[in-house]
Amino acid sequence: MGFQKILLQGAEYEFAIEIIGRTIFMFLLILIVLRLSGRRGVRQLTLFEVAIILGLGSAAGDPMFQEDIPVIYSIIVLLSVVVLYKVITFAASHSKLVTRLMEGKEMIIVKDGTFNIEGSKASSFSQQEFFSELRNHSVEHLGQVRLALLEVDGTISILRYDKEHIKYGLPLFPTHYKKINPLEREGPYACMFCGNVKQHVSEEELPCPRCKKQDWAIALNTVYH
Ligand SMILES: [Zn+2]
Known part of the structure; x- marks a missing residue:
C-alpha cells in the first residue's frame, strides 16, 4: 500500500x-x-x-x-x-x-517615446511585462525609443532616436521608476502608466490627459551609451 x-x-x-x-x-x-x-x-x-x-x-x-x-x-x-x-x-x-x-500580428508597444495605448484596451494593456524586455535592450527611458514592436514570436524590435533627438521619457529601471508628487517636485514628469510627459502639472491637471491615471515619475532624458 x-x-x-x-x-x-x-x-x-x-x-x-x-x-x-x-x-x-x-x-x-x-x-x-x-x-x-x-x-x-x-x-x-x-x-x-x-x-x-x-x-x-x-x-x-x-x-x-x-x-x-x-x-x-x-x-x-x-x-x-x-x-x-x-x-x-x-x-x-x-x-x-x-x-x-x-501567428497573430506584430504589435506597436512604444511610439514616439510613449507607450502605445490606442487600439489596445487600457485595462488589458500591461506595460510592466515590456519593462524588462526594454531594459534588456539597454533602454533607460522611453524618450530614447522612436518605435518598439512586439513581434509574433515574442521578441521585441526597437528603433531608437538619434542622440540629438532623445526626449524626456518614463524611466524603466526601478532606481528612477518612482512615484512622486508633481505638486512638490520640479518637472518634467512622465505618466507611470502610459509614459506621457508633461512639463508642468497643476492640481486640476493631476490625472494624465492621455490615460487618466494619476501616478507620475520624474522624467529622464539621458543618452544611451
Ligand atoms: Zn498616462
Missing part, C-alpha cells in the same frame, strides 16, 4: 525493460521528424509552432510507456503533424490572412 502501490502498481519487469527501447526509438524518431520540419533550432516560438511541438510531444511520449499503443500509430501521428506543418507554412507564405490567423 501507499507509496509502493503508487510507484509499482501493476508494473511488469519485462515491459520496464521494453520502455527503455521504446524511449530510445521514439527519441530518435522525434529528432528525425524535427529535422524534416526544416527548423534549425528553438529560440522563440510562435503560437503555431508551440501547438505543433505539443502535438509532436504527446504523440512521441505516450508510446514510450503505454504497452497497448503500437509505435506505428505514433509514427502516423508524427508524420501527419509534419505534413500539417508543411501545408500551413506553405499556405502562410502565400497568404497574409493565414499568417495572421496562425
